Structure formats: structure tokens, C-alpha cells
Amino acid sequence: MVATAPEEFLVCRDNIEEIGANFAECFKKLAWDSKDQFITTPIHALPTGNETGTFLALDLGGTNLRVAVIQLLGSPSHGTLIIEQKRSEIPAHFKCASAEDLFSWVGDCINDVLNSYLENSAVTQKPSIMKMGVTFSFPCEQSSHSKAILMPMGKGFTFKRTRDLATLLLSHEYCIPVEIIAITNDSVATLLSVAYIHPGAAAGIIAGTGTNATCLVPASDLSESKQPKEGKAVLCNTEWSINGTLPPVEKYRTAADIALGNASEKPGFQPLEEMISGRYMREIVRLSMGEDIGPEYKEPYSLPGETCSSVEACTEWTEAAKFLPSGWNKEKVTRFMEIAKAVSERSAVLLAAATYGLMKFNGAVEKSKGGELVIGWTGSVLEKHCGYQKRYQQALDQLLGDEVKAVLVEAQEGGIVGAAVLAGMVMEGTT
Structure with a gap:
């Protein structure tokens, strides 16, 4: 401690x-x-909003799995319709199991949704095949829209073997034949889902269990090995949480940050994520309390993030004490309140600074002068943590000044909708 x-x-x-x-x-x-x-993707443009079709969509994140059947409505509504959906929390034991075990469970969940879809009274004829889009919230190397090789995963997952994602998913037997036509990551899906409705959206930002971002990068800013075969720009998965982004924040790491990093599954692998994401904010609070944390929260990651958020919402220590172990005195509760708020404020400030830096680098800030900079977002921290989204907006406004207005747009069900949007783009050749 x-x-x-x-x-x-x-x-x-x-x-x-x-x-x-x-x-x-x-x-x-x-x-x-x-x-x-x-990491470059096979995507060189944002959706037109005219893409249509019905697709199977999967979103595998650090905490939850979502499977859905989604219809893209196209012009003029640019809307989407979720016909069937299932959300499941990933059982903890699969994070330590083999990739085959995890994806066998994923396959069962896919079949549950497909069976529900077939039972839907609106489905008059069983499809001969379901085209599928996949959002995978972990690093992948992609050579095409439908081929992705898993890289080390993080977020509590321990298996390390590199495997082809499509092969893992298609090893299962489904009640309707499935064809995977699009694979992407969570931040790309976030951007695509927002851009389907808001053309010209500048970035997709994730702030939940983990953090990540995606934006269009001019081809001229990429080395020869990353150059796209066509197009003047390419969507890049920044994977900004891992060790390459340490330099801007290194001198701001506290003793608690260093202790957390040294005790992690992969020390030094994701220092920015450990300073921003929901998985680690609560642990930083726990460590920062030192011996004052008491026996209730002695074990690593035993302090719930919901407790930190609930305490932050309180203005009086007597109110905050209701969310903490009985017997904590005014001094200890007050200190917990101050640390919890400071940790989440730092997270929001760093998220805003990274967002601004990304938009400054790719030219979006300059292009948006005198107008709006639309940023798609998703993630439980931005959505639910007390005061977080407001702090993020305020920090962005401070960085952008009066010439550019940052507009935050939540990607509703961004993982599954973005997967379906990309599948629609692939089918219509608009990538």
C-alpha cells in the first residue's frame, strides 16, 4: 500500500x-x-449513411459480450434497428482459460441470438446465411476486413497465443450458416456508429474498462510500411493505452501508479490505461489510501468502482460514509472523498489531453476552426462515473479555446452498431 x-x-x-x-x-x-x-485498418473512409441491410453483430469487450441482429435503415433516417440482442458478462474463469474455451462460450451466445431471431414472428423465411460484423476490443493485426490475428490482450485476459479471430469464431456450429465479412475494434466501431448518423465525426473514444481511440490519419503521416494501398487517409486504431504513450505522462505518475504498474499482469505494458480506465481508477484510490483503507479492501481490486463514484456524488462526509465500511471516522471518509475525486479528475483531464493531441496531430482541430468537432464516445466511465463526462468536456473546451466547439456524441450500442455499419460498408464497397 x-x-x-x-x-x-x-x-x-x-x-x-x-x-x-x-x-x-x-x-x-x-x-x-x-x-x-x-495500427492501420482496411478502412479509408467514413460511412455515407446510405448503407442498408440486416447483419449479425458481435461485440466482445473487456467485461461484456453483446450479440445482436441489426438492420441498417439507410437514407433518409440514417437509423438502425436492433431486432434481437443478448448481453452477457464474461465469466471470470474464461479470462484465464484458453482462447478455444472462451470462444466456445461466445459461440453458444451467438446461437442463442440466432435462435431468437428465427423465432421472431417478423422473420418469414430462414436466411441461407448471416453476414456478420465483429467488434473485438483488443489489439489485432488485420490484413483484410475479415482476417484478424489476435495480439496480447490485456484487460485481465492471460492467454498469449496468437490466433486468427475468424477461425476461432467459425469453429462453432451455428443454426444459421455465418460468414464473417467485417472485423474491427471498439474505438473504430464507436466512430463508425456515430459517423453513420453524424457525417464528418472526427474520432471514436473509449473510456470504460479500458481506453482507446480511432481517427482518420493522412497517409502522408504514416511510414512506408503502414501506407495504404489506396486512398489519401486510413482509419487507425491508436491503441493509445499502451507503453508508447508513456512520455507525455511519465513525470505525472505517482507512487500509487508505479506500484499498480509493477503488480500488473504485464508491468509497463499499458501505463496510460492504468492512469485513465475504469479497471484501474478504483485500484489507484485503494492504493492511495495506504494503511487507512482498512481490512475490508485489503485485497487488490476489492474496492468497487461504483463505491468511488457514489462517494464522489456526496457533498458531506456523513452522506459519503453510508457507502463505506462502518466505523470510518470523519478524517478517513473525507480523505477517501478527496482521493476518489482527484483520481477521476486526473483521468478525465488526461483523456481530454490525449483526445486533443490526437485531433491536433491529424489536422481535425485546424479543419474544425469556426465550427464543431464531433467526437463519438462510449464506455461506462464516461457514461456513469459521477461528474466524469462534465470534467472531460470542460477540459476539452479549455484546450480547444473559443474557435472550436467539441460536441460529444454517445455511441448508443456503438460496438454492435459499428460492427453492423462496417459490414454494410463492406457489402456496398464504401470502405
Whole structure:
């Protein structure tokens, strides 16, 4: 346990402009020469909004699995219709099991949705095949829309073997033949789902169990090995959470951050994620309390994120004490309140600085002067954590000034909708 004062987390807030500028420089370098970050996708454009069709969609994240059948309605509504959907929490034991075991369970969930779809009274004829789009919230190497090789996963998953994602999914027997035509990651799906409704959206941002971002990158900013075969730009999966983004934040890491990183499954692998994402915010709070945390939260990751958020919503220590173990005195509760708020504020500030740096690097800030910069987002931290979205917006506004207005658009069911949108783009040749 490493006691850390709340003031140590607020240093980032006072240096946000410097951090944002440093992120822009960092991203420029990573886009050019990193093999693990700014991973190019086979996508060179955003959706037109005219794509139509009915698709099977899957979204596998760090915590949940979503499977759905989705209809793209196209013009003029640019809307989507979720016909069937199933959401399941990923059982903890699969995170330590083999990839085959995990995807066998995923296959069972897919069959549940397909069977429900067939039983739907609106389905008059069994489809001969279901075209499928997949959102996979972990690093992949992609050579085509339908081929993706798994890279080390993080987020509590321990299996390391590189495997072809489509092969794992298609090893299961389904009640309707399935063809995987599109694979992407969560941040790409977030951007595509928002851009289907808001043409010109600039980025897709994830802030939940983990964090990530996607944007269009000019081909001229990519090294020869990353150059697209066609098009003047390419959608890149930044994988900004991992170690290449350490330089802009390294001097702001506290003793609690260093202790958490050293005790993680892969020390040094994802320092930015450990300072931003929901999986780690609660652990930073726990560690920062030091010996004051008490026996109730002695075990790593035993402090629920919901507790931190609920305490942040309180203005009086007596109110906050209701969410904490009985017997905590005013001093201890007040300290917990201050640390919890400081940790989440730092997270929002760093998320905003990274977002700004990304948009500065790819030219979106300059292009948006005098107008709006639309940023698609998803994730439980931005959605549910007390005051987080407001802090993120305020930090972005501070960085962008008066010339550009940041407009945050939630990607409703972005993982599954984005997978369906990409499948529609592939079918209509608009990628």
C-alpha cells in the first residue's frame, strides 16, 4: 500500500496544455514508426449513411459480450434497428482459460441470438446465411476486413497465443450458416456508429474498462510500411493505452501508479490505461489510501468502482460514509472523498489531453476552426462515473479555446452498431 496525497493527482490539471501538445508530438512519432500502435485498418473512409441491410453483430469487450441482429435503415433516417440482442458478462474463469474455451462460450451466445431471431414472428423465411460484423476490443493485426490475428490482450485476459479471430469464431456450429465479412475494434466501431448518423465525426473514444481511440490519419503521416494501398487517409486504431504513450505522462505518475504498474499482469505494458480506465481508477484510490483503507479492501481490486463514484456524488462526509465500511471516522471518509475525486479528475483531464493531441496531430482541430468537432464516445466511465463526462468536456473546451466547439456524441450500442455499419460498408464497397 502506497499512501498518496490527492494533490499529487491534480498536477496534470495545471499542466493540461503542455500535456496535450506533448501527446500531439507523441502521436506523430507513433503513427510513423510504432508497430504496436496506430495500427492501420482496411478502412479509408467514413460511412455515407446510405448503407442498408440486416447483419449479425458481435461485440466482445473487456467485461461484456453483446450479440445482436441489426438492420441498417439507410437514407433518409440514417437509423438502425436492433431486432434481437443478448448481453452477457464474461465469466471470470474464461479470462484465464484458453482462447478455444472462451470462444466456445461466445459461440453458444451467438446461437442463442440466432435462435431468437428465427423465432421472431417478423422473420418469414430462414436466411441461407448471416453476414456478420465483429467488434473485438483488443489489439489485432488485420490484413483484410475479415482476417484478424489476435495480439496480447490485456484487460485481465492471460492467454498469449496468437490466433486468427475468424477461425476461432467459425469453429462453432451455428443454426444459421455465418460468414464473417467485417472485423474491427471498439474505438473504430464507436466512430463508425456515430459517423453513420453524424457525417464528418472526427474520432471514436473509449473510456470504460479500458481506453482507446480511432481517427482518420493522412497517409502522408504514416511510414512506408503502414501506407495504404489506396486512398489519401486510413482509419487507425491508436491503441493509445499502451507503453508508447508513456512520455507525455511519465513525470505525472505517482507512487500509487508505479506500484499498480509493477503488480500488473504485464508491468509497463499499458501505463496510460492504468492512469485513465475504469479497471484501474478504483485500484489507484485503494492504493492511495495506504494503511487507512482498512481490512475490508485489503485485497487488490476489492474496492468497487461504483463505491468511488457514489462517494464522489456526496457533498458531506456523513452522506459519503453510508457507502463505506462502518466505523470510518470523519478524517478517513473525507480523505477517501478527496482521493476518489482527484483520481477521476486526473483521468478525465488526461483523456481530454490525449483526445486533443490526437485531433491536433491529424489536422481535425485546424479543419474544425469556426465550427464543431464531433467526437463519438462510449464506455461506462464516461457514461456513469459521477461528474466524469462534465470534467472531460470542460477540459476539452479549455484546450480547444473559443474557435472550436467539441460536441460529444454517445455511441448508443456503438460496438454492435459499428460492427453492423462496417459490414454494410463492406457489402456496398464504401470502405
